[in-house]
Structures are given as C-alpha cells and as structure tokens.
Amino acid sequence: MSTHTVSESNLINEYAPKRSFLAFFQRWEWMLVGLILVDVFINMRLTPYFLDARNLSRTSSDFMEIGLMMLPMVFIIITGNIDLSVASNMGMSASFMGLLHNMGVNIWVAAGAALLLGTLGGMLNGYLVSKVKLPALVVTLGTYAFYRGLAYGFLGDQAARGYPEAFTYFGQGKVFQTLIPFSVALFLFLAVIFGLVLHRTTFGRYLFSIGNNENATNYSGIPVAKIKFIIYTLSGFMASLAGLILAARFGSTRPDNGTGLELAVITAAVLGGVDINGGKGSMLGAGLSLLLIGLMRFGMGLMNIQGQVQGIAIGMLLILSILIPSVVRSISATGKNINWRSAISALAFLLIFILFFVFFFWSRAAVIASV
C-alpha cells in the first residue's frame, strides 16, 4: 500500500488528482471480470454446451434466490454485521405459504402472509441486534435454528405442492417471450435499486460510515439503531421473497428448502469485495462475484463435477481472495529480509500438507479400486 505524504505547506485541494490508469484497474471488480473471462474461456474449451442460451437461461435462475438474499446481505456486512438466518427465513416463509396452501387458503393470500412472516423474522433480528444490542452472529445463529425449526414445524416431513400456474410463473416463467427468466429480471431490477441506494444516497453513506466506525457515526447524530433495524427487516423481506421464488421454481415446498444457502450468500458477498469487517464493498462487485460463482458452478456441472466438490473451488476462491492481498501487504510491509525461522516452519507445514494429501490419495485409491 502506498503511504501518502501530506504536504503540510499546501492548503487543501477541492478535487482529487486524476487517478492513474493503473489505479483504476487495481479495483477488485476488474479482478472479478478477469476471473469471469478466464472461466468462460476455459469452459468454452472444455465443453461445447457452455454457451448454449437455453442452458444459461435455465441455470441462471438457480442462483437468483442467492442473489436476492445477497442484496440486503451486502448492506448488512457493510455495516459490520451478519445475518446467518436468511436461508432459514427463506425456508420458514416458503413453508408457511405451503402450509396455508395445504389448508386451502388462496395462493396470493398465502404468499402475502409468507412475506409478512419473513419480514417479521427480519424485524426480530433487527430488534435484537439494534435495540437489545446483542452480537449479530449469536442472534442470527439463534434465529437460524429457530426459523428453520418453524419451517419443519409447519410442514413436518410433508411437502406442499400443486401451486397454480399463475404462481409458478414467478419461478419458471420468462419475461416477454425472451429467454430471460422472470426471477433474473426481478433480481437485476432490484440489484440496480440496491446499488443506487448503497452508492448514491445518504442511507448508503450511513451504512459505510457505520461499518467503518459505528461509535463516531452514532456521535454524529446518525440513527444507527434505526438503520440496523431497517436493513435486517429488509433482509427478512428479501429472504421470504426468495423463498416464494424458490417455491415457484420447484412448484413445491419442503421445509429443508435452501438449507446451507446462507453460506453461499455470504461467500458471494465477500468474494465480491465486501469486507467482512465492514466499511467496504460495492454492489457491482457482489453482482460480478455472483456471476462468477454461477458460471463456475455451471461449467463444473457440465463437466459432471458434483455440487459439493465444486465447493472446493468456491471455498479456495473465497479464502484466496482475502489471503493474497493480505499476504502481499504483509510482505511489502516487513521488507525483503527473510526470517529463517518462519521459512523453516513454512516448509514444515508444506511437508505436513503434502503428507496429508499423499495419504488422502493413497487410502482412497485402494477402496475406489476395489469398488
């Protein structure tokens, strides 16, 4: 990182100096664009089906629930908080709708009630985090279990099915006879709105300033608690919306729908350059990272790599996206003098990990061969 020296003799300038060409391309978003291009290139070489429009259209809607939940999650992470309960809230809302549907309630009434329940779920998180001032991690861990538990409570081991076609359109339909799924159009529309709110409004500025220094923001007369309450409420609403879209896409609801998606949502946001400690991030980056993850998974899927194995690549990407900048920083900070003790311990670790993988492949080979 470059350290700016303050020229104490000069008075302050109103305008920033023109940013250099290089600085512009150092933005994380470009890194993501690069990775997307690399991924597209590799996939095109490996499988001919990759650029098939129908395929892309079908697969894109698979990621829209993640996308919808990611939008408010970006807000929440930027303020330095987290919401682990989104996927459970999604399951709870969808199950509630399923329950009402099974009881014969009109589907639109049921959907409205589900949205209301999800929003209330978000409000509960918001209340506990902002008013009771409990750590977000613990609160949403609790509601993570609570909301998922309610989902099971509503439907048990049953599934709700038989939604009318007018409803399933929201998960399966395309807009204006194009190949663009409705859910994708909805996501893009909302992403633009969330992006504008984040980067172009006072509310967005407050989110960043809370994430950078909540105390100073509070001292400046910004209603920090209210803002946190709003974003958690928003998160609850979007999670239930995602739940409805999911139910419409599947044409049915099971209480375990979306289990584990909260981690995918957080991964997408963080890989998009949203700082898990708060204060930094952009909606564009988050959107690009969702695209990257989607394309990677799609490509790997076409190559018959199982979903869980794909997780290896996604997990590595997540860690490396933070690890590499931080290691580069610390190397440039400590200078070039190599510390022998740390070099030796690094080698020792390398050896241990190599031994681990030798064992990993050796022990596996025997069984796989015998199958």
Added chain:
Amino acid sequence: MTEYILELKNMTKRFSGVEVLHEVCFSLRPGEVHALLGENGAGKSTLVKVMTGVHQPDKGEIYLDGKFVSFADTRESRQMGIAAIYQELSLFPDLDVAENIFVGRQPLAAGGRIDWRKLYADAGNLLESLGVRLDLKQKARSLSIAQQQMVEIARAFSINARILIMDEPTSSLTLNEVADLFRLVRRLREEGTAIVFISHRLEELFELADRVTIMRDGSYVDTRLLKDVTRDDLIRLMVGRTITDLFPKQDVKSGEVVLKVENLARAGSFRDVSFELRQGEILGMAGLVGAGRTNVARAIFGVEPATAGKIQIAGREVAITSPQQAIKLGLAYVPEDRQLHGLIPAMPITSNISLPTLFKYAQRGWLQDKVERKATYDAALQMEVRANNIWQMARELSGGNQQKIVLAKWLSTKPRILILDEPTRGIDVGTKAAVHALMSKLASEGMAILMISSELPEILGMSDRVLVMREGHITAHFSRAEATQEKIISAATQAVTSGSV
C-alpha cells in the same frame, strides 16, 4: 564496564513511513529515578515500548550492562529484568485481579500446573505492600480506573525488575495513592533499581526524580539534573519556545444562560452535577482521568443519557436521549478520543465533515455530490486543514489536522453550545494555538463552550470559570480570578475523607 545499566543509542522508529523517534539517546544508572519529559506525541511512549521489546527499532542499539541486546518481545526484556507500566491500560478485563498481576508468568507447582494458592498469596502480599485494598477475585472489568492503575503498578512491581519503567502511572490516582506509590518507588531506588518515570505533573518530577531527559517531536533534546533546573526551564525545553502566546482568551461579556444542568446523575459514573453555561463563556472542567467529566459530557450529548436530574437549554427543560436530539437542540460535542468517537479514519475528509449534516446535501435522500464537495471544501479551507485534497483518508493526516476536521464537522452543524473534550490532546503546538484562538473567537461571537481538559495551563488560560470533578461529582467551582493550579489539584485529588451515602 559502564556506569549505565541501560543505554539506548540513536533509536529511530517509523510507523508506516512516519518517523516517531529520530536518533534518540537515553541512558539509565542503577539506583536512579530518571524522568522522561515531553509533550503528547513527543515519542516518550514509543521509546518505552522500544525499551521493552513491544516495538523493534528501525535503527539504533540497546545496551544492557554494556552488552548489546535486542528484544523480540516483552517476554525477552522481562527475562533481562525490565518491567513496565504502559500508558494505555493493559489489563485483561475477564481475568481476576490476582491473575492480572501474574498473567503470562503464573507461579508453577510440580508438573507444570499453576500454583494458584501461591499466586493468590503473592498477589495479596504485593497489594498489601502497595497499600491497596482489592478483592483478589474480582474481575478487572469491574474495577474503577484508579484501581486498574494500581493493578498495573502491582504487576510491574511483581516482576522484581532491575529496571522499572512507569509511563504516567499517576494520571488517575488520588494524592494518598500517589504518596503510597512514591514511597515504594523510593524504597526500590534505595535497593538499586533503576526507574524510568513519565509524568505530566512537573511537581511530581521535582519530588521524585534525579535526572530528566527531555524529548520534543520524536527527538532527543537534553538531559539535566533536576536539582539544576527550574520549572520554566523544563517547559521551555519541552515546548521549544516560550509559551506566553498560547492562551489568547479574550474577555467577553457573558450573556444569557443557555445550558443549565441540575443534579444530573448517571448510575455508576457521576452524581449531583449542577452548573450553568452562558453565551460567550468558556467553562473549564478539570479533574483526573476517570473523574467522570467525559461521562457528564456524554450524558448532556445523549450518548449515555443521564438517569436522573434536569437539563435546561435556553430556559426550556429537555430530556436528551440521543445525539440526534442533542444536535437538533444546538449542541455539538468534540469527543476525547478522536480515532474512536470523533472521526471515521477510513473515510475521506469530505465524508467526515459532511456526516452530521449529510441530509442538507441530498434531495429526497439522493446525494448531491457537487454541493457536498463544495461545502466540505469550504469548511476544510476555513479551518486551514493541511492535506492534499478533500478525498484524502482522515487516518493519513496528523493529529492536529484530524482535530481540525472534527471541529469543521461540528461547526458545520451551527451549534449554540460546543462541548470540547480534551480539545488539544496529542496535537502539535501550532495547531494547539490555532484551536485556542478559534475557541476564543467562537466565544466572542456568542457561542457557549464547555471545555474538558487535563492540562492545567489550558484550563487556567482559557476558562472564564472552572469546575473541578473528583470521583463522579463536582468538588469545586472557581472564577477565573480565584483559580490557581494548587487549588485545582487539591480539589481534583483529595482522597475522600467522609463517607457519602
């Protein structure tokens, strides 16, 4: 062999490119109390941390008993017999008093298990010898600041060090506690321990120290025998010039009462606080660290609302429960801790200045970048902020410029009542004078200013009236004419003589 037990030669230390120590030399004899003196930011605390291995110098050598040494961490310096009390309180809130004293080197019984019985016995004896009464099993979290300081002192003493470094150990102690501490320090000196002592109270140095080394702006200035110097010499050496022009408070005819506080209290931090503040007046608030002054300011500003008592603003009774409300009522608060409460270090100057007034630069919530930029630029220019441009991050600026940004931010809210909490802590002399001049100007324009300060010259020079707080309540009230250094110190530090319930 040399006559020095510890010698530092040409110590240089940089933090992210900024030199905080420049070729500093320092030497310590066995059996002496050697004072380190300098303004805030002169580099004393950094020098201490270099001596104990918290920081490693970028250049320079350390000699212990004439032998070259280097410390990778405090564990190594401790093994060599160096112990320290650091300025920032470094207790572990969730550990108890006894363990805090011995943390990291708990006495071990056979088999490597901690000998808790010995630990508690030793801790008890140590505190007794310090004249401190504390529950050994109380968590550090629940101690008062003065008690925490005593535990820090006990920790340093428990090491039986040959070299004991004390960075402002007395900043929140009462006179009796200070006397106990000094008695112990003298005993150690007689036993041959070398002591490095840092304090802002000059009279303490004259009372205790043999030699003094003066530092200014990260550089070594001089080392003198205390019996050969006067108070004025020390101040001159420390500041680098005469300080007569520092406090330019003009006389202003005080106007209406704009803030009236009656029996204000907040459980656990202060009680029975009553005072009035008039237009055009600067009311100084003196006292030790932890006396509750900042808590009063926070209560008035609504950060930690009061639990009892009344606040009147311009004759109207108000209940202030949030900073938002306080700002609407025309209050502004420049907090004590700039990094934590005043600034958003990782955001640009412009966003810092516009934060409390951001709604003015927006139409229906949408930001008008140009309006914001122009307004914040003007504000920064008016405060003579020195920086490359208004997009520079606040954290990259010097302490003085950061304080100017905080001031610009609050003045842009057009307050009628300005609360300044340690307005010149950790900033350079030039900016300090500018801040004082600004305060004087604001007062003459009719602003009412409540100034909390731990620097007595600042209190005496700037205030029209002075309040003194001790242990959560007001103990004295002086007019400008009555106030003297001695009176304020005694009101701030006298130990409680009568129980008050």
Added chain:
Amino acid sequence: MQNSTPATQSIRSSLSNLLWTLVRYREAGISIFILLLVFVVTLRAPSFLTMDNFNDILLNISILAIVALAQTMVLITHGIDLSVSAVIGLVGMMVAFVVKQNPEMPVILAVLLGMTLGAVLGSFNGLIITRGNVPPIIATLGTLSIYRGLVFFYSQGTWINSFELPKNFKMLSKGTPLGLPNMVIIAILVALAVYYFLNHTRTGRDIYAVGTNPDAAPFAGIRKERIIFLVYVLSGLMAGLAAVLWISRFESAQTNTGAGFELQTVAASVVGGVSTAGGVGTVPGVLLGALLLGIIQNSLTLIRISPFWQLAAQGLLILIAVISDKWILSRVERTKK
C-alpha cells in the same frame, strides 16, 4: 472472599455482588433451568427419570460435548470454527475407508489416525488465520466448503455402511466395559483434560488473556499468534476424535456426516455461557449447555411433541440464553460503583 467492606457499603453494591455472582457462576443459572425442565418433563412423562433414558441422553450428547469444548476454546480467543462439521465428515470418511481396508487394525490406531488428520486440517485453518490474516469466520467458512467438497471427492459419492466396518470398531463407542458406554467415558476424559488445560496451565490461561484483551497480550509477553494457531489445531484434533466416535456410533460414514453440526456446537457453547466477544467461557458451563440441548431433544420426543419442533426449541433456547445474559450484564453495569 477477603473483601473488607466499609460500613458505608450500600445495598446497591450488594445487589451488584449478587448479580456478579450470577455472571461468575453462570452454571448455577443453567442448572436451575435444567432442573426445572426435568421437573416439568417428568410430570408429563415419568419415563424421563430412568437410568436408561439418562444413559441415552449422555450417549447422545457425548460427541456434541467434545466438539463444543473445542469450539469453546476457539470462541474464547474471539474466533469461530465453522469447519468442525466438515472436519468430522472428512476425517470420518477417511478413517472409515482405512478401517474398511484394514479390519484387523487396532482400534486405538484408528482413533489416533483420526486425531492426527483432524489436527492437520485444523492447522490449515490456524495457518490462514494467523499467517494470512483472514478473519476466522471467512477462513473457516471457506474450509467448511473445501473440506466438505473433499469428502465427496474422496469417496466419489459412495458411503461406508455398517457391514463394511469391523465389530470391534463399532463397539468403540458403545462398549460398556466400565459400566458407562466408552464414548461417554471418553467425553468425560476430554472434558477433564480441557478443564485442566484451561484452568491450570499457563497456555490455557493465555487463551483467556488473548481473548479478553488481544492488544494487551504482547505487553504481558504472550505470543498471541501461537495461541490462536493452537486453538484451531486443538479444534481440528478434537473434531477428528469426534469423527471416529461418530462413525463408530452411527456405523456408517456418509458424505453429509456431521453437516450442520458446527452451529450446534456454537449453540451449546453460547447457551453454556461462552461469549462470542471472547474471553469468557467455562468447561462446566459448556457441558451443561450440551446437556440442556440433549435434554430438550430427548424430552420433546418423550412428551410427544413432534421432533420437527425440536430445532425451533433449540433456536429459541439460544435466544433466551443470550437475552437473559445481556439483561443480567446490563443490571450489573447499572449498579456498578
């Protein structure tokens, strides 16, 4: 306590002392809660208070207790290890493969193998957290999906079933040569070891010190990074042990073995009084937390509440635990002198 109170001590401060006692002896609060629960459940279902049922509960919570204790050490340093469930999955699968190939292998070797593999996976977490400065939640979120992915990659999606595992291995968890099931005894031994480590060794105390004030650790000569590295290695090691017990008890290794377990371990810790802000947590508290979760699970079944509500009850319990904690703490702050 050798507190010599002056005559002027007010009622306020004795109330404060009482509340501090509640904070300090968090275990008392949970115990009361557990006793109440036991009482209510027994009224509805007398079979609850039988030795068999008690054995059942202990068996059910043994693995949870072991991993929750590991999670606790991580939480005390103000970290979190979300990867424990995937470590259980991966180590479980690898050990199952090895045991299947070598049925004559001594069981103790399988246990040691599991712990070693777990420690390696834990050290990978520790390394990226301390050397790479990756926040713990991100690092272990990443390894959660990496390790889980490796399970699938390793097994090619196949399972190890009961008939493929040797009998003595299956008896490792369930055998009762000492009266109690082995697994319960192992959990008790682990708890004793962790208790001793956290309370009677310097390194153990350093874990608390690092968690309660990381910035002050260097002043006290504590090597912060080593301590943090260590807790992740220990977390992996204990998860590895738990993995072996898991496949022994459930007699199978599946690709989703342990999925979701990470949040249960955090839940047991938090209910047991461990603070996610670091610095606070005791072994008895966590054991009681695990016990409480176990009893709830067990009693819901006994009083014929659909097991589907179980998770909701768990979540509600976590919320109640943290809210009441916060309430007590705020009382304490208010009455503090």
